[in-house]
Amino acid sequence: EQLVVGSSRRPVGSWEKDYDSFVLPLLEDKQPCYILYRLDSQNAQGYEWIFIAWSPDHSPVRQKMLYAATRATLKKEFGGGHIKDEVFGTVQDDVSLNGYKKYLISQSSPAPLTAAEEELRQIKINEVQTDVGVDTKHQTLQGVAFPIAKEAIQALEKLKNKKLNYQIDMKNEIIILANTLHTEIKDLPKRIPKDAARYHFFLYKHAHEGDYLESIVFIYSMPGYTCSIRERMLYSSCKSPLLEIVERQLWMQIIRKIEIDNGDELTADFLYEEVHPKQHAHKQSFAKPKGPAGKRGIRRLIRGPAETETPSD
Template structure:
């Protein structure tokens, strides 16, 4: 996809982001779906052209020219992620929506919108959106793109009870001392081997959800199946006659999670890892990402840690006829 947008682009243009092919990190590309020619001179009336393309399980990037081409920022960018879309799509869209706008020229877009329901992209939906924007305080592009999860910097007095992690990308999230201390205890043998962190959506803070000791077969029943979690697990096991205790980072995001939770957790996962490494001194051996805790089994973890190496047999020349 080339950067920049032609002034001649019609009103609505849809760009879907396909799901990731299994085990292939090279094919995540934006593919044009269609270009819709405006049927009237009214933006609100032409919104009905989008309806056939809005399906319950397919996320889309939608680029609309809402304002005259003489306007320095005539376009708006919509990220449409229906609740029933696959979890992988939701995470990809949440983490790449700003990248798309930047590639096309961020100065050309007056605003970005995140929608989860078809009615939000109707004429009435835009009317409600405009009324809300007129009342709301203006947000920067970065704040909007990260799911509107950073409102103000924490006041100075709050710094005594929490530590702020500084990361190069993603959402920089305050973390409570209790969470850091629990992570530090994973370094040594004995004691708890599973630390779960959660995000307090109201305060935008990373907190300790629980610290327990469970066998690997108990992860599915211990990690929350209703809310996203960052889980750090010390997996003590024997492989090839040697006992090892690697630290695993397990990010789970159940499909029933709220859309704001999914966006915030997806954008903050790197922050969680860097908190563990920089502030708790952990060395993360393996990162695992699953929709449900039930997908994290001993067999799958061992397969990730110790993949089987296929040994190819050397080519054997066929024996000549008559010889044994």
């Protein structure tokens, strides 16, 4: 039993025009299969693909189990970073072009909320609308909740392809956007000021275990005592309220929060280990327990007969 290529074809038109004529003829009523369909779009690793898992309802149970068990292996061997979307279907409508587009709409739509979650969402909306939004000075978060400039909020929402720096305007007491320069990992240390504190939101693009990932990392840089006491206090106090707004109100998922005092620490290896820490297995060693105190008395030195001193003449 092994996976073999059933057929392959070269593209004729765009991926949308070719889709149904290429995919649907491969589907059999009682035979599961995998289909890898290439899109026209590309990422850092090359062309992006749709992984289609076809498992019709009337196929034998053993066939369904075999295909379900080998699904993860095939994706790993092919390279998860190449796969943009994964579609599962039991009828043709699930994996047709129309079905794929419905899948994309369902993925982009927010998950339905429970009654409690909907109530909490309304409370948060009301809080923002009643003079506690991110452009006012009346937020009630822990720490010093300086307002965030509208330009900074808009830039956060466009973080998908950029790395952003934020700084505190200490005169006007507001968090403002410093820059949105495109930054690779090798250039990241240069973006860390040596004489001023900063908040950085970095889109960390990398591969992990065969998958292409884009993870948002928050970096708080504070270059020690080259900053004034007031600057150190303000940046320290404003950090938690800023993250509260970013995570709770803007719904951004921050994978890792890092504090540094020197940009030279930000190497590719350092970031990878911070985002994907190694799991160390510690073997516990057991020391021989000591006897109860005060039970044996003072230790005595005992000599054998051969060790006794000979009396001198």
